[in-house]
Amino acid sequence: MKCSEFLNELTNYLDGALDARTKSELDNHLAWCHNCYVVCDTTRKTIEIYHNSELYELPDDLRARLESAIMSKCCAHKKSEPPTS
Amino acid sequence: MSTIQPNIEQPVSEEMALVRRAKRGDDQAFEELVRRYDRNVFRIAQHITQNREDAEDVVQEAFLKAYSNLEKFQEQSKFYTWLVRIAVNEALMKLRRRKPERTVSLDEEVKTEDDSLPREVADWSPNPEQMYNQGELREILTRTIQGLPAGFRTVFVLRDVEGLSTEETAQALELSIPAVKSRLLRARLQLRERLNRFFQKRASGDGDQ
Numbered sequence: 001m002k003c004s005e006f007l008n009e010l011t012n013y014l015d016g017a018l019d020a021r022t023k024s025e026l027d028n029h030l031a032w033c034h035n036c037y038v039v040c041d042t043t044r045k046t047i048e049i050y051h052n053s054e055l056y057e058l059p060d061d062l063r064a065r066l067e068s069a070i071m072s073k074c075c076a077h078k079k080s081e082p083p084t085s
Numbered sequence: 086m087s088t089i090q091p092n093i094e095q096p097v098s099e100e101m102a103l104v105r106r107a108k109r110g111d112d113q114a115f116e117e118l119v120r121r122y123d124r125n126v127f128r129i130a131q132h133i134t135q136n137r138e139d140a141e142d143v144v145q146e147a148f149l150k151a152y153s154n155l156e157k158f159q160e161q162s163k164f165y166t167w168l169v170r171i172a173v174n175e176a177l178m179k180l181r182r183r184k185p186e187r188t189v190s191l192d193e194e195v196k197t198e199d200d201s202l203p204r205e206v207a208d209w210s211p212n213p214e215q216m217y218n219q220g221e222l223r224e225i226l227t228r229t230i231q232g233l234p235a236g237f238r239t240v241f242v243l244r245d246v247e248g249l250s251t252e253e254t255a256q257a258l259e260l261s262i263p264a265v266k267s268r269l270l271r272a273r274l275q276l277r278e279r280l281n282r283f284f285q286k287r288a289s290g291d292g293d294q
């Protein structure tokens with residue numbers, strides 16, 4: 001297996017979306033290719049760090065404001081367009 | 086042989102039960118859906134628009150659209166996936182309005198420098214979390230993901246930040262599964278490469294900042 005072939009499967013590998021045979025081929029490649037090992041490891045860390053980053057959390061006060069704005073707009077919409085039954 | 090009639094109806098998820106109540110005009114049920122997903126929609130919207138006011142607008146518009154189009158929701162996907170689809174479209178419209186000079190499209194193949202083979206391969210040790218304080222790390226992560234083309238950023242956010250499955254991401258973005266996978270791979274590799282510039286520099290201690 002070449003490094004480029006490894007990289008093409010990297011996303012499937014990290015997502016656990018490979019059949020057993022392909023996975024073991026990739027495991028073998030990782031066992032001897034240090035570069036791919038590092039790329040795989042740091043890509044995994046990239047995903048984890050973003051997954052846990054909480055970059056854009058919605059503050060409670062803004063959340064409360066948005067929720068009441070949404071519900072009052074929905075009510076206004078309902079009144080303007082009564083449901084046809 | 087059992088005489089019991091097989092239960093033909095699929096068990097209804099809690100989410101779908103709320104949706105059905107909302108469809109019958111129960112606004113409390115809809116409000117529960119809002120509370121369940123508003124944080125997610127806000128995160129997705131802010132990642133795409135990169136603007137807090139736009140993200141607030143997207144949250145409101147997406148839920149209002151969902152509310153007024155609820156009867157058109159066919160229940161063939163999760164409500165959340167359908168909602169994300171609405172929110173992504175709203176967010177992309179905002180982005181186009183703000184950055185009209187750049188074409189922002191998910192269908193278009195995003196052209197970037199050749200990123201198939203990573204250039205720098207160096208370990209990240211100690212871990213980035215140990216190298217930077219929280220504020221610095223947030224700054225790095227924010228700037229780095231903002232530098233990705235919108236098409237890559239959106240796929241990465243849905244799949245890796247929000248944790249949608251590949252299939253759900255494809256549904257939400259109206260892309261094929263192979264298209265999602267190829268964008269995701271390139272997004273992940275590009276982010277890794279960009280982060281590497283920070284994390285490697287600090288770790289090697291050459292101090293050229």
Ligand SMILES: [Zn+2]
Nearest residue numbers: 003006033036
């Ligand atoms: Zn290799």
